[in-house]
Amino acid sequence: MKPAPFVWHGPEDVGAAVALLGEYGPDAKVLAGGQSLVPLLAMRLTRPAHLVDINRVAALDTVTVDGSGVRIGALARHRRVERDDEAFRVQPLLRQALQYVAHPTIRNRGTCVGSLAHADPAGELTAVLALCDGSVTLQSAAGTRTVAAADFFVGPLTSALAPDELAVAAHVPARPARTGTAFVEIARRHGDYALCGVAATAELDAAGELHRLRCGYLSVADVPLVLDLTRAWRAGPDAAADLAHDAVDPVTDLHATADYRRHLARVLTRRAAGQAIAAAREWEAP
Ligand SMILES: Cc1cc2nc3c(=O)[nH]c(=O)nc-3n(C[C@H](O)[C@H](O)[C@H](O)COP(=O)(O)OP(=O)(O)OC[C@H]3O[C@@H](n4cnc5c(N)ncnc54)[C@H](O)[C@@H]3O)c2cc1C
Known part of the structure; x- marks a missing residue:
C-alpha cells in the first residue's frame, strides 16, 4: 500500500x-x-x-556529554550515539542497549528521541531512559517543559507528548560512581524486537558491598518497568530472579507466550544483574 x-x-x-x-x-x-x-x-x-x-533542523542534530550525563538532540541518529565514546564513558548503557536496536541500516537513520517519542515498550531506549531516571524535553509555541521518564511513558505507543509539542532532546543521566551496567535481551533473530530484555545498574558502596541494584525491563509490560532488586539480591540471586518473574506482566502474542516471557525475565535478571555487579567491581574513576 x-x-x-x-x-x-x-x-x-x-x-x-x-x-x-x-x-x-x-x-x-x-x-x-x-x-x-x-x-x-x-x-x-x-x-x-x-x-x-524535522530533518533540516540542524540545531537538533546534537549529542552533548558532560558530568551530568548525555543530552541527545532530536536528530541524533542511533548509530551516532552508539559510536560516541564520550557518551559510552559517561553512560555505558546507551551503547550496550543501542547495539540491540534493529539493524545498522535502521540505526543509521532512526533517531534516539524518535524511539522515545514512539514509546514502544519493546524499545530498548525506553527501558534505558526509565532505568536511569532520564527525561525528555518538549517544546511547543507555549514554551518548554521537561518530563521525567516515569511520567513520559503513558501506555503502549503513547507518551506524554501533546499534539502541538516537539520532543527536542532527551537527557540520560551519567552512571554514578562505583556503578556497573549491563544490557541483555532475547529475540527470535538478531535485530528483531526483544521477547524480553533487561537493563541493569549495580552500585557498590565504598567497602565494595552492593548498595543499589535496579533493573529495567522491555517487552513485559505496557510501559518500561523498573524494579529495585537490592534487598532481593542480598537474599540471593534466585530471590531477585523470582521477584522479577512475579512482577512482570507480559502478554501472549504471535512471538511468545506470557509464561515464556516471564521465564525470560527470571533468567535475564540473573544474567544482567550478575554482569552489572561484575562491571561495578571493575569501575574506575573517569
Ligand atoms: C525492521 C525494523 C526493526 C526495528 N527494530 C527495533 C528494535 O529492535 N528496537 C527498537 O527500539 N526499535 C526498532 N525499530 C524502530 C526504530 O528504532 C525507529 O527508528 C524508532 O522507533 C523511531 O525513530 P525514528 O527517528 O525513525 O522516528 P519516526 O519513525 O520518524 O517517528 C516515530 C514516531 O515518533 C514521532 N516522533 C519522532 N520524533 C519526534 C520528535 N522529535 N518529537 C515528537 N514526535 C516525534 C513520530 O511522529 C512518530 O509517531 C525497528 C524498525 C524497523 C523498521
Whole structure:
C-alpha cells in the first residue's frame, strides 16, 4: 500500500517546526528517521494530513556529554550515539542497549528521541531512559517543559507528548560512581524486537558491598518497568530472579507466550544483574 495523501513541511528551525505543530496539532505528525512512522503510513495505520519533517533542523542534530550525563538532540541518529565514546564513558548503557536496536541500516537513520517519542515498550531506549531516571524535553509555541521518564511513558505507543509539542532532546543521566551496567535481551533473530530484555545498574558502596541494584525491563509490560532488586539480591540471586518473574506482566502474542516471557525475565535478571555487579567491581574513576 501507499500512504494516504499528506502535505509535507520542511521547517529549518525549531520555532518554525513548533509553529506548524501548533497550527495543525492532531492532524500533523513529526517525521524524524521515519523507521517507525513510514511503515505505519504505508500500511495506512496512521493518516496524518500534515508531516512536519524535522530533518533540516540542524540545531537538533546534537549529542552533548558532560558530568551530568548525555543530552541527545532530536536528530541524533542511533548509530551516532552508539559510536560516541564520550557518551559510552559517561553512560555505558546507551551503547550496550543501542547495539540491540534493529539493524545498522535502521540505526543509521532512526533517531534516539524518535524511539522515545514512539514509546514502544519493546524499545530498548525506553527501558534505558526509565532505568536511569532520564527525561525528555518538549517544546511547543507555549514554551518548554521537561518530563521525567516515569511520567513520559503513558501506555503502549503513547507518551506524554501533546499534539502541538516537539520532543527536542532527551537527557540520560551519567552512571554514578562505583556503578556497573549491563544490557541483555532475547529475540527470535538478531535485530528483531526483544521477547524480553533487561537493563541493569549495580552500585557498590565504598567497602565494595552492593548498595543499589535496579533493573529495567522491555517487552513485559505496557510501559518500561523498573524494579529495585537490592534487598532481593542480598537474599540471593534466585530471590531477585523470582521477584522479577512475579512482577512482570507480559502478554501472549504471535512471538511468545506470557509464561515464556516471564521465564525470560527470571533468567535475564540473573544474567544482567550478575554482569552489572561484575562491571561495578571493575569501575574506575573517569
Ligand atoms: C525492521 C525494523 C526493526 C526495528 N527494530 C527495533 C528494535 O529492535 N528496537 C527498537 O527500539 N526499535 C526498532 N525499530 C524502530 C526504530 O528504532 C525507529 O527508528 C524508532 O522507533 C523511531 O525513530 P525514528 O527517528 O525513525 O522516528 P519516526 O519513525 O520518524 O517517528 C516515530 C514516531 O515518533 C514521532 N516522533 C519522532 N520524533 C519526534 C520528535 N522529535 N518529537 C515528537 N514526535 C516525534 C513520530 O511522529 C512518530 O509517531 C525497528 C524498525 C524497523 C523498521
